[in-house]
Amino acid sequence: MNRKPLLGKIILKGTIRCMTGLHIGGSDSELAIGGIDSTVIRDPLTQQPYIPGSSLKGKLRCLLERTLDKTFDHPGGSGVYRHECTDPACCVCRLFGSSAATRNGEENNLPARIMVRDSHLTSGSLEKLEKVEGGLPFTEWKTENGLDRITCAANPRQIERVPAGAEFAFEVVYSVEATDSLSEDISHVIEMLALLEDDALGGGGSRGNGRIEVTFDKAVFRPRDYYLGKEEETVRELGIAPSSAGKLPEEALAVFAR
Numbered sequence: 001m002n003r004k005p006l007l008g009k010i011i012l013k014g015t016i017r018c019m020t021g022l023h024i025g026g027s028d029s030e031l032a033i034g035g036i037d038s039t040v041i042r043d044p045l046t047q048q049p050y051i052p053g054s055s056l057k058g059k060l061r062c063l064l065e066r067t068l069d070k071t072f073d074h075p076g077g078s079g080v081y082r083h084e085c086t087d088p089a090c091c092v093c094r095l096f097g098s099s100a101a102t103r104n105g106e107e108n109n110l111p112a113r114i115m116v117r118d119s120h121l122t123s124g125s126l127e128k129l130e131k132v133e134g135g136l137p138f139t140e141w142k143t144e145n146g147l148d149r150i151t152c153a154a155n156p157r158q159i160e161r162v163p164a165g166a167e168f169a170f171e172v173v174y175s176v177e178a179t180d181s182l183s184e185d186i187s188h189v190i191e192m193l194a195l196l197e198d199d200a201l202g203g204g205g206s207r208g209n210g211r212i213e214v215t216f217d218k219a220v221f222r223p224r225d226y227y228l229g230k231e232e233e234t235v236r237e238l239g240i241a242p243s244s245a246g247k248l249p250e251e252a253l254a255v256f257a258r
């Protein structure tokens with residue numbers, strides 16, 4: 001009989017600040033808007049741009065796969081290759097999930113231990129961006145030129161971006177399933193967010209887009225007994241960069257191992 005006890009949740013809340021314009025592409029059906037060649041993804045009800053959890057999770061996974069030098073032997077949807085295996089000790093698949101077993105006819109699928117929520121603009125940023133003039137709501141457009149190498153003629157295209165300075169509130173929820181792998185998993189989340197600051201989020205990173213800074217605002221530890229009404233949660237107010245959050249994995253373990 002398979003068992004997978006849930007020991008509790010760790011909720012990491014923080015802020016992603018755009019240091020340069022951020023472009024996370026929307027759907028092709030929006031192509032016609034204002035002659036923009038490449039639009040950003042928006043909430044259909046509020047029209048506010050946001051960072052899909054899938055984009056942030058995918059980026060963190062990709063960075064961890066490369067940092068740990070995993071093989072990209074799994075062809076996912078639409079021909080995108082990534083790492084995916086059925087080894088429960090694999091740091092990447094344990095954290096980000098793997099459904100490789102289904103395809104191999106095995107039984108050990110690994111559900112992701114982290115959930116990355118969609119990140120929405122903070123109220124302060126919404127207020128500022130509402131005042132941006134001359135374009136689409138909350139965003140800027142940037143003209144980029146492709147140069148014809150023979151004639152030197154410019155071939156301009158319009159890219160929509162969330163402007164530099166915009167801030168998004170992010171939330172990563174980690175399901176504690178075992179204490180022996182807890183610190184390593186939390187370390188990896190923190191390390192990959194730190195690495196992301198020296199990488200880029202969204203499209204056009206090599207052309208200046210998507211430089212971000214991350215701040216951890218708080219960590220909330222909720223052991224199983226918190227949900228059963230028998231124990232309080234533990235809240236750590238942080239206000240620090242991921243590079244300064246090195247003690248967090250130990251603190252998490254102290255809460256869940258007691």
Ligand SMILES: [Zn+2]
Nearest residue numbers: 084085090093
């Ligand atoms: Zn794996």
